Amino acid sequence: MVGGGIAGLAAAHRLTELSRERDEALDLTLLEARDRLGGTIATERTQNFLIEAGPDSFISEKPWALALAERLGLGTRLVRTDDRFRRTYVLRAGRLLPLPDGFQLLAPARFWPLVSSRLFSWPGKLRMAMDLALPRRIGAEDESLGSFVRRRLGVEALERVAQPLVAGIYTADPDTLSLAATMPRFLEMERTHRSLILALWRAARPAEGVSGARWSLFVTFADGMEEFTRALADRLPPGSVRLKERVVGLRR
Numbered sequence: 001m002v003g004g005g006i007a008g009l010a011a012a013h014r015l016t017e018l019s020r021e022r023d024e025a026l027d028l029t030l031l032e033a034r035d036r037l038g039g040t041i042a043t044e045r046t047q048n049f050l051i052e053a054g055p056d057s058f059i060s061e062k063p064w065a066l067a068l069a070e071r072l073g074l075g076t077r078l079v080r081t082d083d084r085f086r087r088t089y090v091l092r093a094g095r096l097l098p099l100p101d102g103f104q105l106l107a108p109a110r111f112w113p114l115v116s117s118r119l120f121s122w123p124g125k126l127r128m129a130m131d132l133a134l135p136r137r138i139g140a141e142d143e144s145l146g147s148f149v150r151r152r153l154g155v156e157a158l159e160r161v162a163q164p165l166v167a168g169i170y171t172a173d174p175d176t177l178s179l180a181a182t183m184p185r186f187l188e189m190e191r192t193h194r195s196l197i198l199a200l201w202r203a204a205r206p207a208e209g210v211s212g213a214r215w216s217l218f219v220t221f222a223d224g225m226e227e228f229t230r231a232l233a234d235r236l237p238p239g240s241v242r243l244k245e246r247v248v249g250l251r252r
Contacts, residue, residue: 002247004032005039009232010068016236017071028237033246037233040171043224050224054171057218057225061185066219072231077222090119090164099161102200106149106162106186107131109200124156129197136194145182146174152196169218 001012012030019026036042040054058065060080069078088099100117102110107128114125131152137143143151145166149158158174166174170182179187186196193199221227233241 001028001030002250003039004030004034004037004233004241004243006041006229006232008032008039009037009229009236012236012240013068013232026237028240030236030241031245031247032241032243035243037241037243038226038229041225041229043226045224052224055225056168057220059169060217060219069221069228072228072235074221074227074231077227079220079222081218088165090160092119092160103161104200105165106157106183107153107196107200109197109203119160120156124154124160127154128157130154131197132195134195136190143179144175145177145179148179148183148186149174152190 001008001015008030012028015026015028018024042053044051044053060066066078069075088103089096090099091097097117097119099119100108100110100113102108102113108114114120114128117125120128134152137151145162146158149162162174166172166177166182170177189196189199193202
């Protein structure tokens, strides 16, 4: 297994699970170039403050991370968003500006909070409103998250909302992320309603996650996201992890 980030750890853990379920031997070696596991997930504690150096949560709409946490025995360690502190701020020109009320990750669900927001310029607001008139995309091929936001809502929506929010989840450039893999809900909105804003307006309420009302959209762990990767690493076979081992090529 190449790479000790969340993907490599989860894959190695699943192979370990399958080998035990089928009572088959598993010869597993996980190679990680750095001196620690976890990849971009890293949690630090400073003076009783928990600081995430990478992703600070995962999305509960997708069942796989929640299911894996339960299998690891971390179900009671999950922490949902505290309703008292749900406001999101974006650093813009040296100031913290609140994300307009009703913004659903990428697109606005309410009109007046967007109009009165200082986070966007008037040209940026008008460009977002063009989503109401733009046609749906023709073709079934995948598209990057960055391309999708630029096409539907404009550059300001990407730079001032999508990039900061996506960084908190994936710690990645939106132009390198698959829309179908990361935000399939918005892909379906365009296919069904044509306009993202119309789709959000027509929704009686934000869609609940597949796990039901127990969880908010964003979920983390009591000791931070690194608790997730530590639990995965602890369940791998003894001696199967080799740190400071950089893979430079693969040969058959």
